[in-house]
Amino acid sequence: MDFSNFLLMRFEVILLAVILLLIIGEIFITQAKKDAVIHLAIFLFGIHTAVGFFNLDDGSLFGGMYRTNTLIQCFKSILNVGVLILLLQSGDWIQEKIMKHGRGTEFFVLLFSSLFGMYFMISSGDFLMFYLGLELSTLPVAGLAAYETTKRISSEAGIKLILSAAMASGTALMGISLLYATSGSIYFSDVITAISPDSLTILGFVLFFSGLAFKISLVPFHFWTADVYEGSPIAIASYLSVISKGAAVFILMILLFTVLKPLIGIWEKLLYIIAIATMFIGNLFALRQQNMKRFLAYSSIAQAGFILLGLIIGNQLGAATVIYFVLIYIFSNLAAFGVVQAISLQTGKELMSDYEGLYRTNPNLSLIMMLALFSLAGIPPVAGFFGKFFLFTAAASEGYYFLVFLAVVNVTISLYYYLLVVRAMFLRKSNNAIPYFKNKIYMRLGLLITVIGILILGIYSPLYEYIYELSINLQ
């Protein structure tokens, strides 16, 4: 047996190594120097991310349970970059709030485990691997959500997440079992050939879909989102909203575009309805949120609705626009969460009204927040505009003009609430505005990367062209 085959799993292997190193490291690092764990984790993960950019062969392992190709690597790298930014942004928080309780290493281990699960989920070649990846990616996050053990809402978030997740995975399993019943195999490659749109398959598909929709937080499977985001530590909310959601979108896309392609007649209708519902519900709820985390939670629900516009057409164009959008969305949302986190860490304030007059005391943070929100809303020249425009173009290419119309209506609604934040920061003056503070280096670095991303990703067209070429893999 040639072990070099296992190099195909480079992402997983290295990440596993990182996890193990951290666990081992914890043993050797003295209590006084606990902070070194953070630097170590970030450093190691940085290396991991960098290595991820190197090219890797296509191929599959374990009789097709695991497969990889350039597109999947691209996904993984995107997730890596997101997690790296997230680590940078939350480094200070971990140092100040978590390290005191001596639970820093676990945090990283859990986080990386979850990411590890996502790798497998994305790379899965059959439903079993998919299921394991899904669970591995969800369960540690539930633990992380409840990580601030002294806060009631943190525990509440954890319990809500795990119960909902269990429900979702139960439903998804039921669906998978039905699909298994009709197709006779849990291998994707077999399913493609065996599947046909009969009643049982449809039921199985819908149940299975709801399990994934839960992770992407599509309406009506989204209810956990807001509560969990609000209760969890911001780093975890941020993780859930970008990394977890991004990974789920990727795998959903892979499944829909390849495995479940024969059911396109079903799922395009399904996505149509759900897209509309998701956009509207997300936006309408976001309108009146005061808590920034909750606000971003609903905003991320709405964004998920937009993503479906790219998925619905089921071709290379759709895939490329979705990946591009997710990439941009990761940067934008991380920037927004980053600012929220920075402020929360310094002052403990998380309400929109606390942000009043922020520009006059902390101009840079406000500018970053504004750019992030504009990017989320889709205002040129920042990246979000390009992402959204291409999504709409994709949907329109198959004639979904009405859907695009509803989407643009929603863009307008969403602009309203994004502008509410801008209003608080820029337009208002306040006597008890958050005073000026300086962020530590990690946070600044993390925010800087997101800002650069927001500014560059849209205008720099070769990136999109690269993704577009990769997306051919999904045809």
Added chain:
Amino acid sequence: MNISYIILIPAIPLVVFLLLGIFNQRIKPSVSGYVGVFGLLASALMSIYAAYQYFFVSGNVDGVFQTFSQKTVWMNFTDSLHIDMGILIDPISVMMLIVVSVVSLMVHIYSRGYMKGDDGYTKFFAFLSLFTFSMFGLVLATNLFQIYIFWELVGVSSYLLIGYYYTKTSAIAAAKKAFVVTRFADFGFLIGILIVGYYTGTFDFETLNNPEGSAILNWASSSFMGLSALTWALILIFMGGAGKSAMFPLHIWLPDAMEGPTPVSALIHAATMVVAGIFLVARLFPMYYFVDNGFVLNIVTYVGAFSALFAAIIAITQTDIKRVLAFSTMSQLGYMMLALGVSGYDGHEGVGFMASMFHLFTHAMFKALLFLGAGSVIHAVHSNYLKDMGGLRKYMPITNTTFLIAALAISGVPPFAGFWSKDEILVAAFEQDKLIYFVGVFVAGLTAFYMFRIYFGIFWGKDNTYEHTPKESPLSMTFPLLVLAFLSMTVGFIPFSEFISPNKVGFEAHLNYPLAAVATVVGLIGIALAWVFYKKENSLADKWAIGFGMFYKWTSNKFYFDEIYMFVAKKIFFKRVSEPIAKFDRKYVDGTMVGIGNTTVGTSKKIKGLQSGRVQDYAFAFIAGAVVIGLVFIYFWT
């Protein structure tokens, strides 16, 4: 004939305007007065020279007065339609040059005295120059659009000059009224121009007026509501002219316009701008005559005649001397319109046209004189009202004499200028329509009566005692009076018919002695009545006024036309149109837009209960959603 130098006639006032306007603050008042006067003097001399050249040297070829024009494209609309800027020299434009330049020059000179010490002295001369420039442009216009352009410019100069005393509320209102009413008329004018442009493919006067041209020959090619399109156009253009010339029912601005400084009233609202309407109809006379066989001319006639009568009646009862003169102007303008309306085209039939122009010419002289005389009086007693005057002949001999000459001229007493022109009008009317003739004669009598009413009221009548003893005006003011008085006496002897006629071929016009006698007698009767009523202070007039009762009251209130217009403007347009629209906009249009936003936010509030916070509800939504979607797909969409 070389006409290129004529461009300087309007150009000089323009330059003066720009000079005085831009350096308004830096220029000394004394200097600006001289700049204005000498500028205009140059224009006037050139006008006279041009007239001499045209009428006596090179204008007349084989008995026909030639039309000279020089133009350049100013603005392109389509391949055929364009606005030209240029100068058109024909008998009436040359005549108008004389009128405008002479009267304007006199007014400029006069103003140096009249406006002395005023804050806006320089500004005043700037505006006067602007007006003069625009008026020159108007009379020299080569096409409909050019005339419209200058038409608007004289309108705005008039606005600025009426509103010259801008701190006076009444002056502001008057200026606004004048502008808006004439603008309303111009609305018709503009649409008329558009129709002409569309159906004839040209704005050019020479093309339009050519009796053999396609414009006139094809007048019946298209029709709208029973009349041909061109007929409508001419009616609408006449509407523009009627607005500017204060014809009934668009006359209401003219009396109010007397709020302006008196020299302005003399120049704009008596001699020049208000005749623009007459000039417009005269300019397009061939069209008016040939299109629809002169149908529109009937309208012109009746509107003119009615205005003449209407204004003359009102003039009798007014107590503000400038208003009397204003209504008198309106009445005389009606006369001119009437004359145009009854005119024919060829040879002696064109006497109406000729008479109208003739009267325009003489009227400009004596009416300017009347106004300037009135200004001189007002200058002396600081009041416009008859009741504050009386017995002024002792204090102001020159004014007295010149005013008397003007009054005699307007009353049609031979040999003063008015007699000649008015006689021609009556001749023309008599030949065409007896009713119109009788109206004309009656108005002539009324004119004499009201004119001498104010003459006696000012210079004779009761001997008022004055706080400040009135003095004769300075030379700068009396000089123009004397010049104009001289002209009022003499211009009647000009053989107008040899120079001006519709078809540009001169003809012989003779005095019609019976008609002349009738008119003169009627005029003298009017004067005699005025003598009886007003020569000495007595209560006869009041008794008669009571005798007329309601009629007197209506008349002195100008038949409540101001009130009607005010009602329409304020109560209907402001209150019933504008205000509801403004409210509608805020409440419904804007309300809808804001409502959409509020509904969205409201919906958001209503549905917040969905997110109950209970994990079991979430699970229910989850499972119900999945099952319902599954069932829907299985049973409906496969």
Added chain:
Amino acid sequence: MIEGISIYDVLTLTTILFFIGVYGFLTRKNLISILISVEMILNASVVNFVIINKYLYPDILQGVIFSIFIIAVAAAETALAVAIIINLYRQISSVEVKDTEVMKY
């Protein structure tokens, strides 16, 4: 393959089991009970996998293997959930669902 019992009977059973789980999830007031209900939902699919494998595709043991994994994961899940519940109990001395409704709307 069990004599006298068709696959439909078993599938009906698992469906009922599934919905009992769902019903329990939706109605129990205690978080622990909810957790038990979740187990029932998961077990419904476990049985499903085994039965489908046995009845329809007996050649390859895909479903059976799958069900083993499900059991393992369910155990992990429960452990984590219980840990969180215990942590919650330490803070509010309650494991009632109604006490976990701080965050809403």
Added chain:
Amino acid sequence: MDILSLFILVPIISITVLLFTKNLRQARITAMIGSIIQLSMAINLVFSYFKERAVNDSLMVFTKDIVWFAPFNIHYSVGVDGISVALLLLTSIVVLAGVFISWKMFDLPKEFFISLIVLSIGVYGFFISMDLFTMFVFFEIAVIPMYLLIGIWGSGPREFSAMKLTLMLMGASAILLIGILGIYFNSDADGGALTFNILEIAKVNIPIEAQKLFFPLTFVGFAVIGALFPFHTWSPDGHASAPTAVSMLHAGVLMKLGGYGVFRVAMYLLPEGAKEWSWIFIILSVIGVVYGAFSAIKQTDLKYINAYSSVSHLGLVLFALLMLNKTAWNGAIIQSLSHGFMTALFFALIGMIYERTHTRNIAELGGLLKVIPFISTIYVIAGLASLGLPGFSGFVAEMNIFVGAFQNDSLFVRIATILSVTVIVITAVYILRVVGIMLMGPVKNVAYLKLERVTWFEKLGILLLLVPIVGIGVAPLWISNMILESLQPFIQGLL
């Protein structure tokens, strides 16, 4: 670097420099220098355009084309014809005037000028774009700074107005987006590749059905920013709350994007749709024309008057565009220019008056001619220009529109034309009303007797705007020829 891309680049450089400025002095001088460079570039462009036009008779000159997003066939593609050149000139003048008028922007000056310049980038970009995508990008770039400009530096209910304005305009651009996508996906009707390039699409016969569907979307999308009734209500509130320079730029330049877009995209690319739908938009635009004017009569706030007058004037632009002939289009473009200068001038003057008297309510003002003669005189002149007095640009524009509209001999259009001609009267009423109440009459407040005289930068700003108004009004031929020439291909596309 090509001559057109500099219009984008120079403002970006200005912004970069502005970022490093420390105080008002530095900020305004930087902004001024940047804007002066822009203006000189625009003037230079006019001359180069004439030179280029003499030797180059393609539709657009100075074109530059760079592939941007190859998979979508999106290009960064710029080029100008006479119309864009004229509008670029307008923009650069108004921006410079706006900088002068904002000379004393004490609150967050740096940010103010940056936002202002960002806005101008959007406008410049919009006018030079030949690619629908870039055009749309610049359109939105131009709209969004308005929120900050009105929200931060505005007055009155600024937050509400800013929000309303932004949402309505973005809502419109959302509708527009669908129109653009519709055009894009029908641009391969003749078998070519999908393209966003306007010139390419113009050569394609887009199916009639698609034209009918997407014309109204495109039209409304653009026309909302051109204050089409009943979507104009953002404008009064927005203008009233905005700071002076922003009102100037917004009314003077930004609202022109609507007419230009309608012309360049909706009319040019979807001519059949235009013919099909024109009747309903003619009705709406005529309502806008008359209705705006009537509304203006009853307003008491100077800015509201001007805002409604903009609705009326820009209604004429849309009306003219719908007439589908050269003369009316020419009029529409000139009206855009003329309204741009005029309304900017108005807002500048209103700003100066407000700065001195702290009120915009005409009932509280009076006799200003006596106390601030220069400003008041210019106000009268601007008013006269606005009511279409010959010698000013408004007249030229209106006459072109009316004559053009009258070339259309259906009774419906005739009636519409005559109705819209009535504005020459109604406009006179509301303009003179303001002049009468505010400028003339006795001085109502003794405090006004001590008002500050006009300053040099204000004078400069005013003159910058006044010169073109008079310039176009007195000698319209050059600009009209420049525009007419460029209109020719559009007309041919229509027939």
